Amino acid sequence: MKRGKSTYLYWIFLLPSLAGVMLFYCIPFLYSFYYALIDNLGSRNFVGFRNFEAALKNDLFLRAAGNTLVFIGIAVPLGMVIALLLSICLQKMERGRMAVTITILLPLIIPSGTIVYFWKVLFENNGLVNELLLKAGVSYEWIIGHEWKMGILVLIFLWKNVSYNVVLFWSGLNWIPKNYYELMEMEGGGAFSKFFRVTLVYLSPTTFVVLLMSIVNSFRVFKEVYILYGGYPSTEIYMLQHYMNNQFLSLSMQKLASAAYIMFLVIGIVLWILYRTQKKLTDSFQ
């Protein structure tokens, strides 16, 4: 066959990308394991896993990891539920769907920094939200005592990123054949069973990808935190991204590399568990 000859061309197609991914991501990441095992860039003595131990005992690192987990735990499920609800509503719309979809997608493209003054006006100590709370009869002491910075971050994050999930859910929903719903209707199923026994089941591969992307994307909240609070925010919203950034600035490669490997491992395990669960779920329905 002619195909044999043409594989050369495919290799040429693949090569730029493959070389780039290897050179800029894979190889240096593997190499960075060496940094994780030495004491510092000067003397370069091997210290085994002491850097990992130190990271896991470091209050700042643990604090950052804890905050990141809390943030992901709140923002990812919320973002997915809202996006799914929105996508379904959009799908059920008969008129004006396109216009609304486009409007909802707008925050995705607006740079975080351009909206920062709005968030400040809303959420700062002398901002609109606090004023409204005060007018609603909440005591001044209570308002001063509760800052809700994490909650504010979740709100801002959702505003910006929910539409990313809508984009991903959208085609998954359209792909579910309409006659599945008709079948369900003939069997006497209501809206409830249509949603749980058709939509959710057949959407599960898409949902899985959205979940994975949501976890990755949740780290983007750094942009918002950085713009609002700078590189050194208060401890309640100090996240792994800040920990990493500050190690970059102080050039402590051993701390950076060990922290990166810990994060890599944790994320890897989480993804693997999710993958297995998803597979089991899909298999049980087929």
Next chain:
Amino acid sequence: MKRKVMKGFIILIVALAAFIAVFPIFFTLMNSFMSEQEILDRYTKEITESNAADFVANGLHYVRFGLFPEKFTLGQYHKLLTTGPEYFRMFWNSVLLIVPILLGQCLIAPLAAYAFEEMRFKGKEVIYFTYLIVMLMPTQILLVPNFIVADWLGIRDSYLAIILPAMFHPLGVFLVRQQLKAFPKECGEAARIDGADEWNVYTKIVRPNLNSVVAAFFVLLFADNWNIIDQAVVFIDSTYRMPLSVFLGNVVSQAPGIFFAVSVFYMIPALLVFAFGQDYLAQGIDLSSLKY
């Protein structure tokens, strides 16, 4: 009856979502037509000589939230044009960063995705799996290898340190390959039987069918890199070489009076790209051929 309630409910949710999505943007736009003085009066909490009168007059403690300027003026834009070369410089920095990334990705990703879909060799899926892993890692982890390479190549504190890795980030390959899986292989086969060589099959048959996914991806990529912050903070040392996306955080505190005009100025390219690519993005990105 039930139908009508349902319909009303849907319209309510969708309208609310659309309102929430647009409101902060609208706020920023409208506030860019306020005078500097009005901005200071309304939103700054520090009492300075210039806004002391307003504090006395309005008994201000909380911000005076406002959508519509007391007096419509282009003063902020005028000041931006006359006294703001630093903002233009940083805007230009953003352009210098994003153009090579967009060009590189749009050239490299579809080719690689096509190769992944067509090639048959052992280990192909292993390589692809590596791509997926890289794609699923957050920026802060990826910055470590990026940082090391930048050191090897001696390009730290240069835009190349950001541009080169970003050109090869695997998200584009993933999205395009998803689309390719839905593309009927028979089209290519038919062309081959008619004597088309592989290059022609790609450029004449496959690539034109990828336009919509590439456009959608282009918009996402633009959104991401026009809003670049993490990488710039790590790699770029001097303030004047920062992209405007990072510096906007400083503008709020240093020059609040013209912040809104600077913001609108920075939004415009994003809005233009969105206007061009909105249809593709709104059609969604095809994940339907996912197989596990």
